[in-house]
Amino acid sequence: MNRTESPGANLCPRCGKAFTCGMQAGAERCWCADLPPLGPPDPAQKGCYCPDCLKVLIAERQARA
Numbered sequence: 001m002n003r004t005e006s007p008g009a010n011l012c013p014r015c016g017k018a019f020t021c022g023m024q025a026g027a028e029r030c031w032c033a034d035l036p037p038l039g040p041p042d043p044a045q046k047g048c049y050c051p052d053c054l055k056v057l058i059a060e061r062q063a064r065a
């Protein structure tokens with residue numbers, strides 16, 4: 001068991017920070033459900049983003065819209 005990797009931990013594809021996805025942690029809903037949807041999936045997106053990056057990306061998309 002790798003001590004640096006907790007079960008259900010995700011690595012943000014943008015900043016590489018470890019975070020926990022509520023869905024993968026077994027929660028009924030994820031914290032990301034409280035944020036506005038990011039929109040159509042980005043082809044470059046490899047998975048969930050950490051809370052910090054998701055907020056930044058949402059703000060960037062809204063600024064571009």
Ligand SMILES: [Zn+2]
Pocket residue numbers: 012013014015016017049050051052053054
């Ligand atoms: Zn991140």
